[in-house]
Amino acid sequence: MTDKIKIALAQINPKLGDVAGNVARVLAARDEAAAGGADLILAPELVVSGYPPEDLVLKPAFQDACRQGVERLAKETADGGPALIVGSPWVENGKLHNGTFLLGEGKILAKRFKYELPNYGVFDEKRVFVPGPLPEPVEFNGLKLGLPICEDLWFASTSAYLKGKGAEILLVPNGSPYDHDKPNQRIEIAGARQDETGLPIVYVNQVGGQDELVFDGDSFVLDRGKAIKARLPAFVEKIAITEWQRGNDGWLCLPGDVAPVLTSKESIYRAMVLGLRDYVQKNGFPGVLLGLSGGIDSALSAAVAVDALGPDKVRAVMMPSPYTSRESLEDAAACAKLLGIRYDLVSIEPAMKAFEGMLEGVFAGKGRDTTEENIQSRARGVTLMAMSNKLGHMLLTTGNKSEMSVGYATLYGDMCGGYSVLKDIYKMTVFALCRWRNAHFPAGLAGPKGAVMPERVITKPPSAELKPDQTDQDTLPPYDVLDGILSCLVEEEMAVDQIVAKGYDRATVLRVWRMLDLAEYKRRQAPPGVKISRRAFGKDRRYPITNGFRPQ
Structure with missing residues (x-):
């Protein structure tokens, strides 16, 4: 003994x-x-x-x-x-x-x-x-x-x-x-x-x-x-x-090294980095490709990719339309420069005109609506998938959990891709992680020290830029409100009365509930992504697409 x-x-x-x-x-x-x-x-x-x-x-x-x-x-x-x-x-x-x-x-x-x-x-x-x-x-x-x-x-x-x-x-x-x-x-x-x-x-x-x-x-x-x-x-x-x-009282362990507990933001960020790194490397991809729009989601996705794989393994493309602002062009280029990644510019305007001509007859008498907006997103999706096929890089999607919860995404458009690091990250957390990464550089990351995106990317109103003067809040509640309601619905499975008791407007809660249910068919077709929360979409939360239950 x-x-x-x-x-x-x-x-x-x-x-x-x-x-x-x-x-x-x-x-x-x-x-x-x-x-x-x-x-x-x-x-x-x-x-x-x-x-x-x-x-x-x-x-x-x-x-x-x-x-x-x-x-x-x-x-x-x-x-x-x-x-x-x-x-x-x-x-x-x-x-x-x-x-x-x-x-x-x-x-x-x-x-x-x-x-x-x-x-x-x-x-x-x-x-x-x-x-x-x-x-x-x-x-x-x-x-x-x-x-x-x-x-x-x-x-x-x-x-x-x-x-x-x-x-x-x-x-x-x-x-x-x-x-x-x-x-x-x-x-x-x-x-x-x-x-x-x-x-x-x-x-x-x-x-x-x-x-x-x-x-x-x-x-x-x-x-x-x-x-x-x-x-x-x-x-x-x-x-x-x-x-x-x-x-005398049994076995005792002598004191050893005790690693510090990570902050919430650092642990989330490191989970995203490790999840992407292993998905890419264990599946043998030479690198990743993503659309860099000048917005906050693609900027954070690019930063995670570079921190996971190194700048030589990440490639970005900006795909402007007539509705793309000068600020977005400047911010996308600035992000790419800060991260040290290759950056290409491919206009989708010729594709937009081609689709308008192709569909002119069948769309006769119909006014412009979200159909034309989705065509832009799908033109970008085709462009990115073509580059992925030709270059061998896996396409990284950039949608966040807030958007995917309520269907604020286009099938076969911005949902194209093989993996998503933001899939389980609500929009308000996206903002927080961007500020954290600009201010911190923990050991073990493959990206550059210092800021990885301009401050304007974080502070400007989010926009899909699919029509003039568009912002996300034209269609969605403010993100702090939306994320709070979604957390109650998705993570906590609360009833409407319980959510309203927390101070949220009943009509807004019912509207978000309905959008969440209607978007289930889209989420079934979304790429995999890093699980961060207690209840990620996919294996954690499996809801029927055909669903007649309606809250009161």
Whole structure:
């Protein structure tokens, strides 16, 4: 029996489906931890397969590859180096489980299966996995370890069972996606389990982007009294070694490095950067392309792209029409210059005239309306998609959550593209992030220091510039009002009376509710984008398109 142990927290960025690559990432982490004298390494949930595997995990060939990955990692531990705790899908007695494995001495020493399978929001694990039984502790060097997997920690039963069976430390592998409330929530949940069991908790979360999800890492050790003894930096890969001693009252973690907690604005911005970077790099795109209009949304999208990929991987094009203001032309060019990206100018006026001529006969007797405005947006969409096809760069869309909520976007126009970093960002947050980025440059960004957009981009009234003297507020409520109502409807699912009680005008609330419902068909055709809030459109919020419910 040992009285001292070194446990390494391996905050790794796996790539879903890349079993061989993920095995290599774990082995690289093991080498680094071994150099620091680690005895045991805890890796994230399903690190062998990547998380969440969705229906890929139902393929028998993928299940076999994951099993072989675990077996290979087990063999690597025959060298006498540190043991590993890794996660992987696993078929046992014909049932597919979300498993975690203690590997050492060249073999699989123990395996445990997730008991609480999440089935809400972005999670649908009950669809693909079978829950295991309440997990027994595993023994390692005379130490009894509890291995609750992610969601198991959110319920008291699993931790209580492990405590009752003699567990001395809880080691928790996680695949916990980021939202702006999640870091504090994790600490609160772990603190509740620590209070109930009196056991220290080692919480390791994966880091990186996977489609619309971003995993922020933010791994930690929570010791008795809910003391944070170690905390890894958010949004970066990191291997950290913690030292433990057995005392009269059980195991204690010696104080280690505690990374600072990021501000809300920085954490949101870093989530956007990491989500885009991994989406582009893991899918093999050479870079991104976007329309730079001189407005605030495209300016922020361009800044995030440059901070994620570097200026050489970002290309912008301004596509003026007769309604484009001189200020917009100047501001778009200024943004491109501040960011150091290539900037092209392609007028859509010839396309507008061509469409007017083509449609003159079928539109005879009809006055001009939003149809002509949408033609402009679609001409821009065709132009951008042509450039994307020819150059190979992924097209980045620039619409925000406020616009997508109420349908203030054009199908096959400004909605064209492969990814959106603003998809889950309300307009008022766009303003705040632009001011924050102009004033801050945290470490790890690939873009330039200093301001990345002119002040006028932030202060001028937003406009689609599809007709003379147009502003967004011609069609929409003021954005502070709109965002407040949308937050009540989308994130909180409030009834009209509840929203009105908060001080909003009833007619405006009903109007926004109706626009939100009517735009569902557009959102179904929107590109994926970084999840930031508790309730992003898509997997988090799945509403019917055909919907007869009407609030009073």
